[in-house]
Amino acid sequence: MSDALEVQNIQVGYQNRSVIEDFSVTIPKNKITTIIGPNGCGKSTLIKTVSRILKAESGAIFLDGKAINTLDTREIAKKMAILPQTAESPGGLSVFELVSYGRFPYRKAMGSLSKEDYEHIHWAIDVTGLNEFKDRQISDMSGGQRQRAWIAMSLAQGTDTLVLDEPTTYLDLAHQLEILLLLKRLNEEENRTIVMVLHDLNLASRFSDYMIAMKDGDLITKGTPEEVMTKGHLRTLFNIEAEFQSCPYSGHPVFTSYHISKQEDSHG
Amino acid sequence: MMSQKTAGLIKRQKKAVFVGISLVVILIVLFVVSLNTGVMKIDPLTVIKTVFGQGEATDELLLFEFRLPRIVIAVLIGMGLAMSGAVLQGVVKNPLADPGIIGINAGAGLAITLFVTYFSTEVGGSVFLMPIVAFIGAGLTAVTIYAFSYKKDEGISPIRLILVGVAVAAGISALMIVLTLKIDPKTYDFVATWLAGSIWGSSWNFVFALLPWLIVLMPYVYFKAKVLDVMNLGDSTAVSLGMNLEKERRTLLAAAVGLAAASVSVSGGIGFVGLIAPHMTRRIVGEAYRYVLPISALIGGVLVLAADTIGRVILQPAEIPTGVVVAIIGAPYFLYLLAKLND
Amino acid sequence: MAKNATIESKAQVKAVKKTAKPIRGTIIIISGLVFLCFSFILSISLGAADINLSTIYNAFFNFDTGVTQHQIIRELRFPRIIGAALVGAAFSVAGALMQGMTRNPLADSGLLGLNAGAVMMLAISFSFFPGMPYVYTVLLSFFGAALGASIVYGVGSLSKNGLTPIRLVLAGAAVTALLTALSEGIALYFNVGQDMAFWYAGGVSSTKWEHLIVITPIVIIMIFIAMRISRSITILSLGEEVAVSLGERTVRTKLISILVIVVLAGLAVSVVGAVSFVGLIVPHLTRKIVGYDYRWIIPVSAVVGAVLVVVADLLARTLNAPFEIPIGALISLIGVPFFLYLARKGGKEL
Numbered sequence: 001m002s003d004a005l006e007v008q009n010i011q012v013g014y015q016n017r018s019v020i021e022d023f024s025v026t027i028p029k030n031k032i033t034t035i036i037g038p039n040g041c042g043k044s045t046l047i048k049t050v051s052r053i054l055k056a057e058s059g060a061i062f063l064d065g066k067a068i069n070t071l072d073t074r075e076i077a078k079k080m081a082i083l084p085q086t087a088e089s090p091g092g093l094s095v096f097e098l099v100s101y102g103r104f105p106y107r108k109a110m111g112s113l114s115k116e117d118y119e120h121i122h123w124a125i126d127v128t129g130l131n132e133f134k135d136r137q138i139s140d141m142s143g144g145q146r147q148r149a150w151i152a153m154s155l156a157q158g159t160d161t162l163v164l165d166e167p168t169t170y171l172d173l174a175h176q177l178e179i180l181l182l183l184k185r186l187n188e189e190e191n192r193t194i195v196m197v198l199h200d201l202n203l204a205s206r207f208s209d210y211m212i213a214m215k216d217g218d219l220i221t222k223g224t225p226e227e228v229m230t231k232g233h234l235r236t237l238f239n240i241e242a243e244f245q246s247c248p249y250s251g252h253p254v255f256t257s258y259h260i261s262k263q264e265d266s267h268g
Numbered sequence: 269m270m271s272q273k274t275a276g277l278i279k280r281q282k283k284a285v286f287v288g289i290s291l292v293v294i295l296i297v298l299f300v301v302s303l304n305t306g307v308m309k310i311d312p313l314t315v316i317k318t319v320f321g322q323g324e325a326t327d328e329l330l331l332f333e334f335r336l337p338r339i340v341i342a343v344l345i346g347m348g349l350a351m352s353g354a355v356l357q358g359v360v361k362n363p364l365a366d367p368g369i370i371g372i373n374a375g376a377g378l379a380i381t382l383f384v385t386y387f388s389t390e391v392g393g394s395v396f397l398m399p400i401v402a403f404i405g406a407g408l409t410a411v412t413i414y415a416f417s418y419k420k421d422e423g424i425s426p427i428r429l430i431l432v433g434v435a436v437a438a439g440i441s442a443l444m445i446v447l448t449l450k451i452d453p454k455t456y457d458f459v460a461t462w463l464a465g466s467i468w469g470s471s472w473n474f475v476f477a478l479l480p481w482l483i484v485l486m487p488y489v490y491f492k493a494k495v496l497d498v499m500n501l502g503d504s505t506a507v508s509l510g511m512n513l514e515k516e517r518r519t520l521l522a523a524a525v526g527l528a529a530a531s532v533s534v535s536g537g538i539g540f541v542g543l544i545a546p547h548m549t550r551r552i553v554g555e556a557y558r559y560v561l562p563i564s565a566l567i568g569g570v571l572v573l574a575a576d577t578i579g580r581v582i583l584q585p586a587e588i589p590t591g592v593v594v595a596i597i598g599a600p601y602f603l604y605l606l607a608k609l610n611d
Numbered sequence: 612m613a614k615n616a617t618i619e620s621k622a623q624v625k626a627v628k629k630t631a632k633p634i635r636g637t638i639i640i641i642s643g644l645v646f647l648c649f650s651f652i653l654s655i656s657l658g659a660a661d662i663n664l665s666t667i668y669n670a671f672f673n674f675d676t677g678v679t680q681h682q683i684i685r686e687l688r689f690p691r692i693i694g695a696a697l698v699g700a701a702f703s704v705a706g707a708l709m710q711g712m713t714r715n716p717l718a719d720s721g722l723l724g725l726n727a728g729a730v731m732m733l734a735i736s737f738s739f740f741p742g743m744p745y746v747y748t749v750l751l752s753f754f755g756a757a758l759g760a761s762i763v764y765g766v767g768s769l770s771k772n773g774l775t776p777i778r779l780v781l782a783g784a785a786v787t788a789l790l791t792a793l794s795e796g797i798a799l800y801f802n803v804g805q806d807m808a809f810w811y812a813g814g815v816s817s818t819k820w821e822h823l824i825v826i827t828p829i830v831i832i833m834i835f836i837a838m839r840i841s842r843s844i845t846i847l848s849l850g851e852e853v854a855v856s857l858g859e860r861t862v863r864t865k866l867i868s869i870l871v872i873v874v875l876a877g878l879a880v881s882v883v884g885a886v887s888f889v890g891l892i893v894p895h896l897t898r899k900i901v902g903y904d905y906r907w908i909i910p911v912s913a914v915v916g917a918v919l920v921v922v923a924d925l926l927a928r929t930l931n932a933p934f935e936i937p938i939g940a941l942i943s944l945i946g947v948p949f950f951l952y953l954a955r956k957g958g959k960e961l
Contacts, residue, residue: 135276
C-alpha cells in the first residue's frame, strides 16, 4: 500500500502560538481517510496546511513522494483537489460555470475550454447527479445540491486525491448520507483517494477505510475504524463513555449513546 | 460526446453579445447628440458635413478641437473607471468597492495637486506626466489602505478595507483643503475644479496621455477574467485550484489602480462609475468576468458621456462638473444597492 | 423566557452602573470647565494681534469703545470662542446620542450625512433667500440635517440586516456625496460658490453676537433634554430587546433623541460648516474616562467637545498666521487617524 500524502514533522501556528508541533502522519492511496477529533484539535489546521493555505514553519508534506513546497502550485492542483469548509458561492453563477472553474489549473492562454475540459466538466456534473440542474443558478439551489456542485467542481479538476474539510456541515441527515455515498462510489469506481474531516464519528467510522484521531495538535491514534473507534480512544479524545455496536451497513463500530466521563458531571 | 456548451451558456453568451451591441448603438447616438450639444449651436446637418470634411473652418475647429476630444475623453475615462471598479470588486470580494469610495481617486488628486503646485505652474506642458503622477499618488494610497486593513491571520477584511478607504479619502480631502491655502488662486481654481470632477483636460493631448494606459491595461485585465472568476470562489478554493493568490491579487490591484489613476488624472474626482457600471452589468449578464469586464466598460462610457452632456446642457451657459452629475445619478443607485444587498 | 431575559438585562444594567465612574466624571467636568476657561483666555489673547491679560480684563469690566483691542475682544474674538465652544458641545452631544441610540461606534453627524444636508439647505437659503434673517437660516439648517438623517436611516432600515455600522457609514458617505453634489450644483447655478466654499471648509471666524443670541439658548435646552433622557439612552445602548423587556418606551426615547440630534447638528453646521469627526472622537474619549453610563457621557462629552473645538480654532488661527487653516480640515486630520484606529481595533463585527 503506497501513500498518497505524507506529512513529516510539520509545525504550524498562528502568530506566536503553534497549533501543531512536530506532527507526522501518512495517508494511504486509493482509500477513504477521515480525520476526527474535538474542536480545536488541529484537524482544520492540518487540512489547511496540506492545501497550502497555511504554511508550515518547519517539516514537509509529500504528495506522491514529492515535497509540495518544491512543486508548482498548478501542478499540485492537477494532483490534489481541495474543497474548503467555507466555500463562498457567488450568486450569479450557474452550476456549469462553477464546475468549469475546476479546469482552472489546465487553463490555456486565452482561457477558452478545450474538448477535454468539456468532457471532464460534463462527467463531473453527471456523476454528481446534477445533469438537469446544470444551467441552474447556484443561489437557487438547496444546500445539498450546492454541496454536490462544489464536489463536482473538485472532481472536474481531474485529480487522484480529493481533500474535503467537513463536506457535510449544515446539511440535513439524508443529504449528509447522499454526499458520503457519492464519495464512497468515487472511491470504489474511480479509485480516488479521499481525505476528509468529519464531525460525525459514526458516519466517519461507517465510510472510512482509515481514520486519524487528533487532540491538542497531537496524533492520538490512527488505523482502521475498528482500531480507532474504541472506548479508550473516545475517552481520551472527547472525554466520553460510549456504548458500541456494529454498523449494519458497513460492519464498522458505531456508538449508540454516550455519557460524560467524569462521574460528578453525570445525571441519571 | 457532450463536448459543448450547455443551452444556458449559449443563451447567456447571446445575451451578452446583444447587450454589447445595443450599448455600442447607444454610445453612437449619444456621441452624435453630444457633438451637437453646447453653447454654440450647430445643426446636425452641419455636424455631418463637417465630420466628412465639408464644413467651415470655425465649425471644424469647434468640433474637432473642442467637442470631439472631450467626448472621447469622457468615454475613455468612463471605461477606465468602470473596469477598475469591476476588478476592485473582484479582488477585495466586496460588491461595494469603487475607486472613488475607497480613496484611490483622492490619492491621485492629492498627487496631482502637489505636482501642479510645486513643479509645474502651467498644466499644459506636463500632460503626459499627469497619469504617472496620479498613478504614484493612487498607488501610495492603495498601499496605505491595504496596510491598514491587513491583519495577520485574518488577512484583508473587505469591510475594514472599505472603512479605511472612506477614512483615508476624508483625510486626503482635508489635506487638499489645507494645501489650497498655500497655493496661488489659479492653482486653487484648478484644485476646486478637480475636486468637483469636471473633465478639465479636453484637448487631444489628454487623449494621447490617457490612451496608452488604457490600451495596455484593459486587455491585460480582460486576459485575467478567469483569474477574477476563480478569486470570486474564495481564497481557499482559489489556492487549491493552483492560483498564486497574493501575486495575482497584487498585480490586479495595481492594474485597477492604474486604470483609475489614469482616468481621474484628466477627469478629476468622479466617483460611483466604478460601482454602478459593474453592478448593472452583473444584473444583466451574470458573474462571469469575460462578460462583466467589456460590458461594464461600455456602460461606464455611456454613463460618463451622458453625464458630461447633461452637465453641459442643463444650466447653459454654466457647466455642471461631470462628477457632480455622476454623483447625483450614482449616489441614489448606491443607496438602493445598499438597501437591497445582503452582507 | 421573557422573565429570563429581564433578569439577564437587569444584570447588564447593573454592570453598566458598576462601570459608571461618577467621581471621575465630576472631576473631569470641573477640570474640563477650568481648562475651557483657560483656553478661552489663551484664545482671546493669542491671534493676529496679541493682547495681554489686563487688556482682556478691562475689555470685560471697563469697556472703552475707543480702544481697538477692546473692540476686537468684544466683537470678534469673544463671540467666536463662545461659538466654537457651543459648536463643540453640540456636535459631541449629538454624536454621543447617535452612538448610544444606534449602538454604532462609528456614528457621527458628519459621517452620516446630517452635516451635508444642513450645508445643502444653507446653499438653498443663500441662493433663493439672500439676506434672510439668521433664525430662519438655522431653521432651514435643521431641516437639512433631518433630511440627511432620514435618507441614511431610511436606507439602513429598508435593508434586511438592518443598520450595521458599515452600512450606516457607507450610506452616510453616499448621502454626503449626493447632497454635496446637489449643493455644488445649486451654488454654481446661483453663483454663490464663493459663499459656500466657507461652509465646506468650516470655520467659526464669522460668528457674531446676533448668532449667539439665537443658538446659545437652543444648545443649552437641547443638552438639558439630552441629559433628561440619558438614562433611557443607556438602556437603549444595551440593545432594543433588552430595553423593551425593561419596560423602556423605546420609540419615545428614539424620537426625542433624533429631534435633539438633528437640532444640535443643524445648529452647529449653521455656525461652523460641515465639520466631521468631533461627534465621533469626543464620545469615544469620554467613554474611556467615565464608562458607559450616558448620564455621565453626555455632560462630559459636552465639556470635552467644547474644549476640543476651542483649542482647534486657536490652532487654526495661530499655526499659519496670518492665514487661517479651515477648522474642518484641521479636525479631520486629527479625526482620520482616530477613525482608522477604531476601524482597525474593531474586530470582525465591524
